[in-house]
Amino acid sequence: MATLFGSGIKRREDPRLITGQATYVDDVKLPGLAYAVFARSPYAHAKITRIDVSAARQAPGVIAVYTGADVKDRLVPVPCAWNVPNCDLKIPAHPLLAYDKVRYAGDAVAMVIAETRAQARDAVDLVDVDYEPLRATADPEQATQPGAARLHEEIPDNIGFTWVVSGGDAAAAFQHAEVAVSQRIVQQRLLPTAMEPRAAVAQYNRGSGQLTLWATSQNPHIHRFLCSVMLKLPEHRIRVIAPEVGGGFGSKIPAYPDEALVSFAAMELGIPVKWTEDRSENYKVTIHGRDHIEYVEMCGTRDGKITGIRTRVYAGLGAYASTAAPGIPTILHGLVYSGSYMIPNIHGTIYGVYTNGTPVDAYRGAGRPEAAYLIERLVDIFARKIGMDPIEVRRRNFIPKDKFPYTVATGLIYDSGNYEAALDKALGILDLKAFRAEQAKARKDGRYLGMGLVSYIEICGLGPSQVAGAVGFGGGLYDSAIVRVYPTGVVKVYIGASPHGQGEETTFAQIVASEFGYPVENVEIIHGDTDNTPQGWGTYGSRTTAVCGSAVKVAALRVKEKAKLLAAHLLEANEADLEWKDDAFRVKGSPDKAKGMAELALMANVAWNMPPGMEPGLEATAFFDPTNFVYPFGTHICTVEVDEQTGQVKILRYIAVDDCGPPINPMIVDGQIHGGVIQGIGEGLQEIAVYDEEAQLVTGTMMDYAVPKASQMPHIEVAHTITPSPVNPLGVKGCGEAGTIASAACLVNAVCDALAPLGITHIDKPLTPARVWAAIQKAKGATP
């Protein structure tokens, strides 16, 4: 059975998903269920001078209408949970319902509760609000300029924090450098677009004082905690259930006003209340990602040694500081400026800026794709400047495989790596020589072929709780599991993390079944309910397998340890004389004297014949707190052809070589890579959240926001190298974000390589035909 670990078996969650039997939050129905719909500001920035809800209250089916005035003294504003230290972080109050001022288009001003969804929606149109519009901006650089619209009275320059990362002496490095390059880079706002919009169902039992909240959550324990704060309700009175969750990509991490308000209404009215976002609402109010304007520089020697990197970054926060927002462009971004390379001198200044946009928070990769993008773009620009092959520049600066654990200039300690192996493997799949020959021939024919390459690292498996505390994260980052063996030997495992598409019901069952010598069907993984799972911190940051999976493994080993003592007792043997072989504890030399897990589970649970002093039962709990982050890495290669006439980019090949340690289920790992790569290609090629001059979201529906379609996306060639991590018992590194971290930069590098004959070194993503065409025209000296 040991072969289960590492086997690409079919997923155990799928039968319910392919037959329509899964329960997502909006599928939850309760007797007497009422529906909430929010009245939201059409203005990006305005004073509220009057709110009149009397007509809405009279509308058919309406049960209640609440405004900011009704809740502001009874509920606590939405907390921000990442207090990044050593900067002047200012976190303005984020009221659950705006009452004096709205700060982005979508800010909620009233909540209508009605008997049906349609009635609630009809009544929202009757909420009458007088606004006095103010100047607005969604541009994080403009928002810092003198005279810009001021969002929060107490923050005159809209700068929520200025955070500095520094290692070595970047100023000196740049002063004495043989070569330096610089670039302004815009990393556009993105809309996470989990296919399932957010939803909440709240039910309150006035008799027991218990609130049950079904929520679209990546981290129900965090939601329980934050709802407890907002509702001023003790944590043990709140049960958060994340049933089936239809994707998150970071957007279902934060606390939002909506879930708390729906809970409040359920408590006030004594009836269950449901709210479900529609997609337009999702695009307006669910967090966005990225939104950086960056001034970046790299310096080095003429023979290709990188000596320094320096950045100044305007990171948009949107109108309020969302749950993890301050940590994304700082801890998860600035600290990884060394990338895969030995860069001795690093300096970055990050401004977190409030704007009249939707709040920005973690979106797949969260800070690390932005870092990988700027580093990998700079490496190519630097290579071009010194006339060296960018592959060679990468080789000359890689942290060599024998230097791990390696401390980079920003202080992070990389756990393990073999960057050149991944690079070589990817180049082997490509056949570099053949491609360069094809490219040269195409250039002679006036066609533009290009190859982009990225050798990324990411920091994930978040992470040691002590570090979480030191960097101001408002929680722990360990995770947990209870392995419970039933009398018949079958196993239920209750985990603290909360997967929502990543397949841990399968991979974690593989971990336990491999340990116990069971078929995978004997193990069931339970997650997503705070009333039956141990405290955990959720699924994000490519952490679930590395951290929670390790807890599962440790708990399974504890169960096995106890089972072994019991086996020794029953076999009347010394524990030291037992070995685990062929799925059972066996007496060495007498392999027929054996006890398997199922038999031991029965005895442990009935407790008829236990060793002296041993408690009945067979279960164990483990809380696993890793000693370090894990650092997956890899090399991606993309080849493209750019149509000079139209600016259209055609992806010819996409090769992804990723190293996430030993895969538990290779099929699932590859699926994560596929999805991640396509999300990054979407970012590189077509996705952008556009705001107009009045900070109105122009790309407010799926008609305007270009979520990748099947017909637009390439086939991905996936391969791996395997370098185990020493920081967890599984050796795994995490693969959820890898694809996204590498692929946007890879694509842009490819297009810039294709257009090198025109002298083009950089085009800001997304590389829409219009942008590429304009860059070509500009390079040719034409007026686009």
Add this chain to the structure above:
Amino acid sequence: MERPVTLNINGRSHTVQVEPRALLVHVLRDTLNLTGTHVGCDTSQCGACTVLVDGQAVKSCTTLAVQAEGTRITTIEGLARGDTLHPLQMAFWEKHGLQCGFCTPGMILTAVDFLAQNPDPTDDEIRHAIEGNLCRCTGYQNIVAAIKSAAATLRAGNAGAAA
């Protein structure tokens, strides 16, 4: 004003009271508890609400319930024959054609209609056929593989039936 509508869904006839403005997807989900059909957008882009109406893949968010009277509707709940999964359901499972599963019912039903029209498609034809169904998890690669694999199974089954 509500009015009665009789809908034939998964081989069963249901008479329900609906507002004339009620969308088919809301009647399926809210009135008939067929929650396997999902709503992922409000502009007919995502395809999560796709059902079969007289065998044709239709976005039930863009269909009024009253329009569906007299048709035969198949939702994801009605695709398997008892415990025997439809070859497309089987192929999505085997090829890891889903992650969070939210787009999956619509994706499968779109593919059912597509393979009825094109039993032996190329990858490229599959990618075009499903461009009205968005998936944010899989990058589509394994969905394409699943549909291709199901096509082969269905062809083999039809050949067997013919012989």
